[in-house]
Amino acid sequence: MTRAPLRPARLSIAADGVPRSLDFDDVYHSAAGALAQARHVFLGGNGLPQRWTGRRDFVVLETGFGLGRNFLATWAAWRADPQRCERLHYVAIEKHPPTREDLARVQQHSATAGADPALAEALQAAWPLPTPDAHSLDFEDGRVQLQLVFADVDEALRGLALQADAFYLDGFTPARNAAMWSPEVFARLGRLAASGATAATWSAARAVRDGLSAAGFEVERRPGFADKRDMTVARHAPRFVPPAPAAWRTRPAAGTPREALVIGAGLAGTACAWALARQGWRATVLDAEASPAGRTSGNPGGLMHPIFNAPDSLHARWFRAAALRCAALAAGPIARGEVAGRLDGFLRLEGRLEADTARARLEAVGLPQEFLHWCPSEAAAAATGLPLTQGGWWFGPGGWLSPRDWCGWLLDQAARRAGAQFHGRRRVARLAREPAGTPGRCWHALDAAGASLGRAPVLVLAAALDSPRLLAASPDCATFGGERLVLGAVRGQTTLLPAAAQAGGTVRAPRHALSGAGYALTLPDGRVLTGATSQHDDPDPALRPADHLENLRRAAALGLFGAAARALPAAALPAALGLDLERLEGRCGWRATTPDRLPLAGPLVDLAALQDARQARARLDALRQLPRSHDADGGLYLCTGLGSRGLSSAVLAAEVLASWITGTPCPVEAELRDALDPARLQHPAAGG
Ligand SMILES: Cc1cc2nc3c(=O)[nH]c(=O)nc-3n(C[C@H](O)[C@H](O)[C@H](O)COP(=O)(O)OP(=O)(O)OC[C@H]3O[C@@H](n4cnc5c(N)ncnc54)[C@H](O)[C@@H]3O)c2cc1C
Ligand SMILES: C[S@@+](CC[C@H](N)C(=O)[O-])C[C@H]1O[C@@H](n2cnc3c(N)ncnc32)[C@H](O)[C@@H]1O
Known part of the structure; x- marks a missing residue:
């Protein structure tokens, strides 16, 4: 489903510091103070902070994030509480996100709001671009995880995959904004409620109480905040609880081990170790190579960028969400020099697109200018320093990263956060699981002689x-x-061009990474990485001069050797540039591609159990109803198929996988989770 273009909030701030929405003609919070209101209504009404005591994970779902005052109050309460849950997951829906400037303005003007300035500034600093996606923001080293879903409430709730412990219902007054309090909204909240979930709102309107009751909540009136006589609190106590869909693994019980064995230490495996550590899980990572990123992920540089098309396809939505997540996560390590890369703009040349058509497409999807704009040829040439004659798309949060460094960084973080370990030179020959009924039942990775190289409940x-x-x-x-x-196995070879000075000025190092017929990016030492060739089912591991020549041809088309070299036949390029094809450096690897060019992340379908379910005439028309390779003891999961965009996809795909494993909120809408589900290849007839 495509989402409507986002319109930012339009607000004014009254003399008393209370912000008011010009769209809804209503105030964002009581004049008696946003934080005091949050503490009384939302925290107090949901029995917080007491209810999160001793919990591993606690999930809050808010309808109407607004200016984030309730979030800041909840985060402050979490910080102040020595008995706090290990991880606070705060998922909030917002149709009209404020701008970062408005967030700052409100914080400055609103003396009564009184949010801890340090927390408010951290929220402003992490504030995402207003794109119609789910955005994950981490605070407190990932122990406070905020997921902002920028969409209409109805659509957002349909896409959420989570179990909420507490609901904060904070739309504007039902009299002015009935859409936030519709029976459908309440019914969806009921479906997202964890066992024992509670809800609270300052509203005491009849429609709110009736809506909650109809959705299986027991409703109670409580004294309201400031000048409000009553407010509403509720506890989810449905008369009938439908069985959980077969595919879903609920949160593992407190005390169960949080350990996983990961096979492969490329982008996929190291990102999985990181995403699991973010949820408090310890991974042991095995690889046949001596060090991480020993194979295809070992390039010194690779492109990282979203894609765009109109209408906003599933691919565009996935790669936008994934690239935004990667860019947000990598910004810090790049700035600190821990990872080589630059994510401050990427140019995708579009020779056949007219500027007017491009702008019309952009308008139809409605993405912010900082995220994407059309870059005419003169501007493209100026930005990259190349003699470009074509325009293209300029992606603000794109550029390049060193996959090798990135794998190392992800693994280091996983070690620091949750004790992840890497073991190299461990070639796994087969997988085996201990028999059912074995206490602490584990999966094993076995070598060719059948010896166990590692074990864990989750593999x-x-x-x-x-x-x-x-x-x-x-x-x-x-x-x-x-x-x-x-x-699919698609061989590819990159070519490293010497720095301009060494190449007698023949190589022009682009100031920003770009792609067209081929791609190019400038490494910190001035060399230009360019590529990449593409051959199906070609197992040759040797660097090939013919492939270097092909890369030179593409680089010439990008203008890397100046305007005049474009006219030269490819065979003349090495001599003209003084380059010896036999001695050029580069790297080759294999892209693992799926038929639909989306990654595979999730559990597998258990085909024997599926057969039984068919005979029992169980409902099997959606992917989530299919029996899977996991159960109460643990399970087996897949994360691969990153194709030619591993840098963009790895982190978010790994986070989707971690949510399957740990039962924590899914970081993307259900439609995208289904799009990555390996079941689509194993059992294409299901779902839809
Ligand atoms: C030439 C080329 C250029 C590319 N350019 C880009 C780019 O610009 N941007 C981009 O995003 N992507 C690019 N890619 C794609 C990107 O490199 C891949 O998507 C990514 O590396 C895949 O990561 P992975 O972890 O799935 O695979 P790998 O990096 O191959 O990791 C798999 C790991 O599993 C290990 N392993 C396999 N079998 C076993 C076993 N039996 N026992 C133990 N260990 C095992 C391997 O040793 C390996 O380390 C490019 C790919 C190629 C080939
Ligand atoms: C009272 S304000 C929320 C205040 C907020 N909880 C805070 O702590 O600052 C209500 C919010 O609901 C949002 N909203 C209104 N209608 C919506 C809808 N249909 N879907 C999603 N959000 C909506 C508004 O844009 C507004 O930000």
Whole structure:
């Protein structure tokens, strides 16, 4: 489903410091103080902070994030509470996000709001671009996880995959904004309620109480805040609880081990270790190579950028959300010099697109200018320093990253946060699971002699093209249909061009990464990485002069050797540039591609159990109803198929996977989670 273009909030601030919405003609909070209201109505009404005491994870879902005052109050309460839950997940829906400037303005003017300035500034600093996506923001080293869903409430609730412990209902007054309090909204909240969930709102309107009751909540009136006589609190106590869909794994019980074995230490595996550590899980990562990023992920540089098309396709939505997440996460490590890269703008040349058509497409989707704009040829040439004659898309949060550094950083963070460990030179030959009923039942990774290289209740297969092979080689995985996971193997070779000074000024190092027929990016030492070739089912591991020549041809088309070199035949380029094809540096690897060019992240379908379910005439028309490769003891999961965009996809795909494993809120809407679900390849008839 495509989302309507976002319109930022229009607000004014009254003399008493209370912000008012010009769209809804209503105040954002009581004149008696936003934080005091938050504490009385939303925290108090939901029994917080007491209810999160001793919990691993506690999930708040808010309708109407507004200026984030309730979030700041909840975060402050979490900080101040020595008994706080390990992780606070705060998911909030907002149709009209304020601008970062308005957030700052409100904080300055609103003396009565009184939010801790340090927390308010941290929120402003992390404030995302207003794109119609779910945006994850981490605070307190990831122990406070804010997910902002910029969409209309109805659509956002349909897309959420989570179990909420507390609901903050904070739309504007029902009299002026009935859409936030409709029976459909309440019914959806009921479906997202965890066992024992509570809800609170300052509203005591009849429609609110009736809506909550109809959705299975027991409703109570309580004294309201400031001049409000009453407010509403509620507890989810449905008469009938439908069985959870087969695919969903609820949050593992307190006390169960949070350990996973990850096979593969490329972008996929290291991102999984990081995403699991973010949720408090310890990963042991095994790889056949001596060090992380030993294979395809070992390039010194790669492009990282979203894609765009109109209408906003599933691909565009996935790669936008994924690239935004990667850019937000990588900004700090790049600035500190821990990871080589630059994510301050990327140019995608579009030779066949007219400027007017491009602008019309952009308008139809309505994305902010800082995220994407059309860049005419003169501006493109000026930005990159290349003699470009075409215009293109300029992606603000795009550029390049070193995959090698990125893998190392992700793994370091996973070690620091949750004790993740890496073991190199461990070639896994097959997987086996201890029999049902074994206490602390584990999966094992076995070597060729059958010795165990590692064990854990949860196993993540992130071994790129070897992933289906490992499934096929493992009798305990026979029921997971590894043979149906057909991945394409696309060989690719990059070429490293010497720095301009060494090449006698023949190579022009682009000031920003760009792509067209090929791509180019400038490494910190001045060399230009360019590529990449593409050959299906070609297992040759040797660097090939012919492939370097192909990369030179593409680089010439990008203008890397000046305008005159464009006219030269490819075969004349090496001599004209003084480059020896036999001695050029580069790297080759294999992209693991899926038929639909989206990653695979999730549990597998258990085909034997599916057969039984069919015979029992169970409902099987949606992916979430299919029986899977996980159960109460743990499970087996897949994270691969990153294709030619591993840098963009790895982190968010790993976070989707971590939400499957840990039962924490899914970081993307259900439609995108389904789009990544490996079940789509194993059982394409289901879902839809
Ligand atoms: C030439 C080229 C250029 C590219 N350019 C870009 C780019 O600009 N931007 C971008 O985003 N992406 C790019 N890509 C794609 C990107 O490199 C991949 O998407 C990414 O590296 C895939 O990561 P991975 O972890 O799935 O695979 P890998 O990096 O291959 O990691 C899999 C790991 O599993 C290990 N393994 C496999 N089998 C076993 C086993 N049996 N036991 C133990 N360990 C095992 C391997 O040793 C390996 O380390 C490019 C790819 C190529 C080939
Ligand atoms: C009272 S304000 C929320 C105040 C906020 N909780 C805070 O702590 O600052 C209500 C919010 O609901 C949002 N809203 C209104 N209608 C909406 C809808 N249909 N879907 C999503 N959000 C909506 C408004 O844009 C506004 O920001």
